[in-house]
Amino acid sequence: MIRFVSSSGDSCSCVGKRFRGLYTEAMNSSKAVGLADVAREAGVSLATASRALNSAYGVAAATRERVAEVARRLEYVASPEASRLATGTTRTIALVVPHIDRWYFGEMVNGLEEILREAGNDVLLYHVGDPEGRHAFFEHLPARRKVDAVVVVAVPITDHERRRLELMGVTIVAAGGQDATYPYVSIDDAAAVRQATEHLLRLGHRRIATITAVDPDRVEQPARRGRTRGFYEAMADAGVTVDEELVVTTTWGGVQAAEAMEKLLSVRELPTAVLAHSDEMALGAMRTIRRAGLRVPEDISVIGIDDHPLAELVDLTTVRQPVRDQGMHAAHLLLALLRGEDPDRAQKLPTRVVVRSTTAPARNDQPSPARPATGATQH
Amino acid sequence: MIRFVSSSGDSCSCVGKRFRGLYTEAMNSSKAVGLADVAREAGVSLATASRALNSAYGVAAATRERVAEVARRLEYVASPEASRLATGTTRTIALVVPHIDRWYFGEMVNGLEEILREAGNDVLLYHVGDPEGRHAFFEHLPARRKVDAVVVVAVPITDHERRRLELMGVTIVAAGGQDATYPYVSIDDAAAVRQATEHLLRLGHRRIATITAVDPDRVEQPARRGRTRGFYEAMADAGVTVDEELVVTTTWGGVQAAEAMEKLLSVRELPTAVLAHSDEMALGAMRTIRRAGLRVPEDISVIGIDDHPLAELVDLTTVRQPVRDQGMHAAHLLLALLRGEDPDRAQKLPTRVVVRSTTAPARNDQPSPARPATGATQH
DNA sequence: CTGAAAGCGCTTACAG
DNA sequence: CTGAAAGCGCTTACAG
Numbered sequence: 001m002i003r004f005v006s007s008s009g010d011s012c013s014c015v016g017k018r019f020r021g022l023y024t025e026a027m028n029s030s031k032a033v034g035l036a037d038v039a040r041e042a043g044v045s046l047a048t049a050s051r052a053l054n055s056a057y058g059v060a061a062a063t064r065e066r067v068a069e070v071a072r073r074l075e076y077v078a079s080p081e082a083s084r085l086a087t088g089t090t091r092t093i094a095l096v097v098p099h100i101d102r103w104y105f106g107e108m109v110n111g112l113e114e115i116l117r118e119a120g121n122d123v124l125l126y127h128v129g130d131p132e133g134r135h136a137f138f139e140h141l142p143a144r145r146k147v148d149a150v151v152v153v154a155v156p157i158t159d160h161e162r163r164r165l166e167l168m169g170v171t172i173v174a175a176g177g178q179d180a181t182y183p184y185v186s187i188d189d190a191a192a193v194r195q196a197t198e199h200l201l202r203l204g205h206r207r208i209a210t211i212t213a214v215d216p217d218r219v220e221q222p223a224r225r226g227r228t229r230g231f232y233e234a235m236a237d238a239g240v241t242v243d244e245e246l247v248v249t250t251t252w253g254g255v256q257a258a259e260a261m262e263k264l265l266s267v268r269e270l271p272t273a274v275l276a277h278s279d280e281m282a283l284g285a286m287r288t289i290r291r292a293g294l295r296v297p298e299d300i301s302v303i304g305i306d307d308h309p310l311a312e313l314v315d316l317t318t319v320r321q322p323v324r325d326q327g328m329h330a331a332h333l334l335l336a337l338l339r340g341e342d343p344d345r346a347q348k349l350p351t352r353v354v355v356r357s358t359t360a361p362a363r364n365d366q367p368s369p370a371r372p373a374t375g376a377t378q379h
Numbered sequence: 380m381i382r383f384v385s386s387s388g389d390s391c392s393c394v395g396k397r398f399r400g401l402y403t404e405a406m407n408s409s410k411a412v413g414l415a416d417v418a419r420e421a422g423v424s425l426a427t428a429s430r431a432l433n434s435a436y437g438v439a440a441a442t443r444e445r446v447a448e449v450a451r452r453l454e455y456v457a458s459p460e461a462s463r464l465a466t467g468t469t470r471t472i473a474l475v476v477p478h479i480d481r482w483y484f485g486e487m488v489n490g491l492e493e494i495l496r497e498a499g500n501d502v503l504l505y506h507v508g509d510p511e512g513r514h515a516f517f518e519h520l521p522a523r524r525k526v527d528a529v530v531v532v533a534v535p536i537t538d539h540e541r542r543r544l545e546l547m548g549v550t551i552v553a554a555g556g557q558d559a560t561y562p563y564v565s566i567d568d569a570a571a572v573r574q575a576t577e578h579l580l581r582l583g584h585r586r587i588a589t590i591t592a593v594d595p596d597r598v599e600q601p602a603r604r605g606r607t608r609g610f611y612e613a614m615a616d617a618g619v620t621v622d623e624e625l626v627v628t629t630t631w632g633g634v635q636a637a638e639a640m641e642k643l644l645s646v647r648e649l650p651t652a653v654l655a656h657s658d659e660m661a662l663g664a665m666r667t668i669r670r671a672g673l674r675v676p677e678d679i680s681v682i683g684i685d686d687h688p689l690a691e692l693v694d695l696t697t698v699r700q701p702v703r704d705q706g707m708h709a710a711h712l713l714l715a716l717l718r719g720e721d722p723d724r725a726q727k728l729p730t731r732v733v734v735r736s737t738t739a740p741a742r743n744d745q746p747s748p749a750r751p752a753t754g755a756t757q758h
Numbered sequence: 759c760t761g762a763a764a765g766c767g768c769t770t771a772c773a774g
Numbered sequence: 775c776t777g778a779a780a781g782c783g784c785t786t787a788c789a790g
Contacts (some may be wrong), residue, residue, distance in 0.1 A: 032547075032785060035720070050785060060759055077519070081469070082783035085460040085766045095504070100492070106485040113479070113506045129491045140456070247763045256694040283692040290694075310689055313633040313662040315669075324480070345736040352508070412769060424777045431768060461767035466780045634779055 032174075033074045042070040053078070063182045064322040080122075092122040093334070096137060102129050103308055104278075104323055108153050108176050110325025119335050121148075128155070138164055149334055151175050153327075171337050175322070175330035183337065183345035185329040187321045188231065189226030192351040193275065196303045196319045197234035199353045200273045204362035205301060208235070209271035210247035211281055218252045227277055246271050257284030265292055270360045272300060277306035279311045279318050286316075286358070297360035307354055317359040323350045386563035395434050412453045422451040426433060432457070459501075467617045471501040472528040472713070475516060476598045482656075482687055483702055487532050487555050490706025498714050500527075507534070517543055519622050528713055532706075550716050554709035555702070562716065562724035564708040566700045568605030569612065571573050571730040572654065575682045575698045576613035583741035588625035588650035589616070590639045590660055595630045606656055606684075625650050635690045636663030644671055651679060651741045658683035665695075665737070686733055696738040700730045 019170050019204050039049035044063060052059045052067035059067075069077075084090050094114050113123050124147060128134045138161040149171035158176055165172050174184035193210075210231050228247075233241050245267050250256040257276055264271060265288065276282040280306030287295050303309060306318035326342050329347055336343035397708055405476050418428035421474035423442060431438045438446075471747050472495050492502050503526060507513045517540040528550035553563035572589075578643050579587050587612050607626075614621050617623075624646050629635040634653055643650055644667065655661040661683030665675050675681050683690065686699035708726055715722035 035785095036783080046784080047762080047786075048760055052759085054785080058759065079464070079783050082459050082766090083466050083785070085458070086783080086785040088766070090460070101478075101482065101485040101489045102478065103482060103485075106480040106482075109504070110480045110506060113504055117505075123504050125488070125492055125502050126496075127489060128624040229425065254689065258692070259772080280689065280692070283689055287692050287694065308689075310633065310687075312660060313666050314639070314660070314693060315666065376770085414769095415767080426770080426778080427776055433769080437775065444775080458767050461782090462769070462785085465767080465769040467782070469775085581769075 007207075014153055025275050033076050033301040035076070035078065036340050038067060038071050038076050040066045040075065042346050048142075055273050071309065089149050090186060091120060094124045094126055094147040096126045096128055096134075096150055096152045096155060096325050098128055100125070104176070104306065105153055107323040108330075111324040112175060112328075112331045113327075114149060115331030115335070119331075131330070134161075143379070149173065149338060150164035151283060151330055151334055152177065171334065173330055173334040173337065178324050183343075184327050185332055185333055185349065187326070187351050188348045190230035192305055192319045192321060193227045193230030193277075194234040195351060196275050196305060197231050197357070198238075199303060199317070199359065200275065200301060201234065201238045201240065203273070203301065204357060205273040206240050206362070207246065207269065207271045207273070208240075209248070209274040210262045211257050211274060211276045212247060212249040213252045213257075213277035213281060214248070214249055231275065252278065252296070253289075254280040254284035257281030258288045259284075261285040263287035265289070265294075270300070272343075273359065274300060274302050276302065279306040279308040280318055282311075282316055282358070283314065283316070294360050301359040301362075303353075305351075306325075311354075315357040317356045318354050319351050320354045323347050325349055337350045400586035411458075412455050414455070414457065416453060417446060417455050418455065419451050421446045441663070458470040463605065468559045469501075469527050471503055471526045472500060473503045473526040474507055475505045475507055475513075475529055477507060477529070477532070477534050478568050478723060479504070483685065484532055486702040486711075487706040488550040490703040491530060491532075491554060491710045492706075492709075494707050494710030494714070495753065498710075513540075515748075525588070528717060530557065530709055530713055550713065552713040552716065553748060554707050554708055560713055562722075564705050564712055564726035564728065566705070566730050567727045569609035570727075571698045571700060572606040572609030572656075573613040573682055574730060574732050575654050576610050577617075578681060578682060578696070578734070578738065579654065580613065580617045580619065582652070582680065582738060585741070586622065586625065586650045588627070588643045588653040588654070590636050590643075590653060590664060591626065591628040592631045592636075592656035592660060593628055593660075610654065631657065631660070633663035633666075636660030637667045638663075640664040644673075646695045649679070652738065653679060655681065655682050655683050658685040658687040658695055661690075661695055661697070662693065675737050680738040680741075682738050684730075690733075690735070694736040696735045698730050699733045699735050701728050704728055 035046055035049055035053075038053075039046045042049060042052075042063075044052070044067060046113045048059060048063060049071075052064040053071060061097050072236050079163050080091070094296070095112060097105050097109060100109065116123050129167050134155070134157075138157070147170060150165060152175070154174075154176040157172075159181070162172065162181060170180050174182060174186070175186060176186050197208065197210075197284055211226075212231075232242060233246075237287055246264060248260045248263050251262040257278075257280070260281075261274070261284065263272060264285075275283075276285050276287055282302050286302050289296055289302070294300055303316040304317070304319065305317055306323075307318045311318050326349055331351065333343050333345075333347065414432075417432075418425045421431075421442075423431070423446060427438060427442060428446050428450075431443040432450060450700055461469070473492060474488055476484050476488060479488065488518055489506070495502050501724045507516050513534070513536075517536070529544060530552045531554070533553075533555035538552075538560070540690055541551065541560060546581060548688060551561050553561060553565070555565050575588075576587065577713070589607075591607055591610075600656055610626075611621060625643065627639045627642050630641040636657075636659070639660075640653070640663065643653065643664075651663055653661075655664050662683050665681050668675055668679050668681070671678055683695055683697040684700065685702075690697050705728055708728065712722050712724075712726065
């Protein structure tokens with residue numbers, strides 16, 4: 001930890017010259033207190049000191065007290081390397097995140113980190129952007145035996161990857177993804193889209209377009225399946241035929257959605273509403289609509305999914321998903337698994353429509369059987 | 380790592396029953412290959428095996444080759460705990476992040492993680508939201524001796540905190556913050572705001588309002604000082620007197636900015652342009668303007684700072700700052716410091732105005748000495 | 759309840 | 775160039 005490599009004595013990490021004296025002194029004098037110091041000071045053996053600090057049994061209350069007191073006074077903290085080596089446990093959990101720079105992932109990590117750290121774990125961040133990164137991660141991490149568990153954030157993993165982790169005894173959990181093969185917590189994608197679709201249907205829309213998102217390099221695309229399914233089901237339930245021309249697919253992203261929207265605007269008969277698979281995509285669609293000289297929601301209603309923090313600022317109607325909560329639940333799920341409990345391995349958190357001002361009743365070119373929403377929030 | 384705690388044999392982490400046989404087998408048979416296995420297989424001692432794999436000197440080329448080959452074949456990976464214990468180094472770097480869920484922080488972490496991991500370090504994530512979290516971090520982390528260095532993302536730290544880290548020999552670097560007391564990479568806040576202000580001035584605006592951001596619980600507020608200063612300087616240079624009524628301060632956030640904008644709209648003579656300290660805040664201001672029945676940019680021009688990914692989708696004019704780059708540069712700075720080199724300890728990355736459509740020439744109630752910008756990007 | 763001792767899996771002077 | 779041995783700082787059976 002204390003690092004004075006250079007023999008010439010001029011390189012004490014990044015510390016300015018004026019501090020050098022101070023540093024040398026600190027190095028020589030303090031040298032992190034260890035268990036031995038605590039034991040000596042408390043007048044017990046190493047073994048007893050260790051037990052007093054860790055295990056619940058086998059130490060006289062008075063002894064435990066005394067040791068604890070000394071440890072506190074000396075600001076003793078066990079060397080994690082040493083105790084990990086000795087116990088064979090790491091108390092470290094890896095987070096595998098494809099796009100840490102996107103709100104969704106950051107929020108998820110936020111929730112995960114909070115719970116995992118509270119439980120005494122270290123949280124290692126692995127950003128795996130592209131397929132190679134994923135590959136490298138799954139090939140090396142388990143072998144490194146650095147972690148007790150890994151939580152993958154919205155990344156479907158292959159069977160091979162999963163098996164590799166399992167074989168090494170690494171517990172795996174998915175946050176925000178969903179996959180029957182390992183425990184997860186997510187939203188019900190189909191239900192979310194169904195809610196969005198039903199909101200539009202309730203407003204009297206019939207020509208509803210949807211901008212569907214897929215991952216460019218994912219092996220599976222559950223979200224697409226799930227979300228798209230919700231749309232078709234809701235339309236069918238309402239007895240509305242889906243015009244396949246109004247179903248466009250693109251990769252995640254606002255710009256991509258903006259381009260997809262151009263396609264939708266070049267259809268013979270324009271849609272009166274469009275449902276995007278994320279708020280970001282909804283904003284992209286809105287830009288195209290706006291640039292085409294059309295208005296939202298007067299000419300075309302737009303609804304997204306997420307309730308991104310900025311959605312509120314641009315008055316975007318959307319389906320809210322609790323992202324941070326998904327992270328927290330996933331963390332709890334993982335901890336339960338690590339404890340050897342048997343928690344619910346398939347948790348879905350509810351979503352709900354948040355009505356703002358990018359959706360409006362369809363104009364009277366279609367019959368409008370349902371009443372328009374009233375501006376309040378609904379389930 | 381392999382974890383079969385229960386004596387009844389029914390709790391192999393989170394693995395389903397059908398896998399139990401497989402697991403037990405794996406556990407019994409494989410048991411992670413260690414240096415000893417490599418050494419034996421290669422017919423050398425532990426010491427030689429270790430040297431062959433790590434140090435550059437002191438091993439015959441042929442020996443090194445053979446050991447490396449065996450290691451590869453056995454898929455050997457050193458136990459990080461053991462080697463850290465033995466070397467006293469952690470190869471671990473902590474990232475202290477106040478709001479991982481915001482784009483700016485996620486992007487920064489993205490850049491940091493990439494470079495630090497490439498260099499062979501583990502990246503530990505610490506989300507410290509509130510002052511207590513910060514306190515806990517700085518009090519415990521150094522004592523834990525878990526990390527070689529910490530990079531604080533846009534969090535000014537107190538002198539006491541800094542000293543604590545330094546005394547433990549932990550190298551510290553700031554990414555996105557700026558502070559004369561430790562090495563950093565950031566943008567020039569004053570320059571960024573100056574660019575924004577000059578853009579508005581160039582469009583002929585004179586009644587320029589600014590929504591200034593401060594951190595609620597920060598000890599220092601360099602950004603505020605810096606950014607605010609840029610505004611006053613640019614105005615002074617242009618010979619325009621700042622109307623103090625048009626300078627409002629609030630905490631970071633779109634909703635807060637929306638409220639601040641209400642204040643600006645209740646001034647006797649409305650501003651013709653407003654400069655917000657972030658894009659999110661700009662969007663908040665725009666919402667208030669829109670809801671007041673005014674148009675952007677026809678009635679009021681709006682410019683932000685950041686070039687948030689969504690800024691492009693809402694056509695927001697802004698000052699772009701390279702966030703990921705700041706993270707990458709900060710990582711390189713840190714690595715250089717750890718290597719004992721003497722890098723530039725005060726790196727500022729350039730920003731530039733990105734003109735989109737929320738700013739327009741001031742209407743002719745004021746003289747317009749400069750030509751309006753032409754829609755292209757400018758420095 | 760407590761202690762002496764072995765061991766976790768590496769690295770690294772110290773001798774050849 | 776190579777090996778035997780000590781040591782990194784804990785934890786945990788194994789004996790009292």
